[in-house]
Amino acid sequence: MPSSLIDALASLRGRLPRLRFCYLFLALIAAFVLSFVGLENLLGRASTWVLYPPAFWIALSLTTRRYHDLNKRAWWLLVLLIPLLGPIWVGFELFLRRGTTGDNRFGRDRLSAVHDYHVVK
DSSP: OOHHHHHHHHOOSSOOOHHHHHHHHHHHHHHHHHHHHHHHHHHOGGGGGGGHHHHHHHHHHHHHHHHHHTTOOGGGGGGGGSTTHHHHHHHHHHHHSOOOSSOBTTBOOHHHHHHOTTOOO
């Protein structure tokens, strides 16, 4: 694996735009399910426990960087502890809210940098 891919999946720093977050989160779920089924068929159900720590860490990394794109700290993930309403609220914020436009305290805005082609540096 290239180091940039590892950084993209494991880093807790920086920002992650909404569309890229959705793609990576769906890819994480698909990879987890396929790995789970494969390991379960090959080695039994107990062998699938090895999948949970990396999947949890990657999910934490993705959601943290998505909250950074919203100019919020990852502590907002504690809202998940509120039954029923917590997961709905976090899902709404992560999957439906637009990130902050321009740079914020967590880094530069990758989307505005792409469209800002008139600026001469």
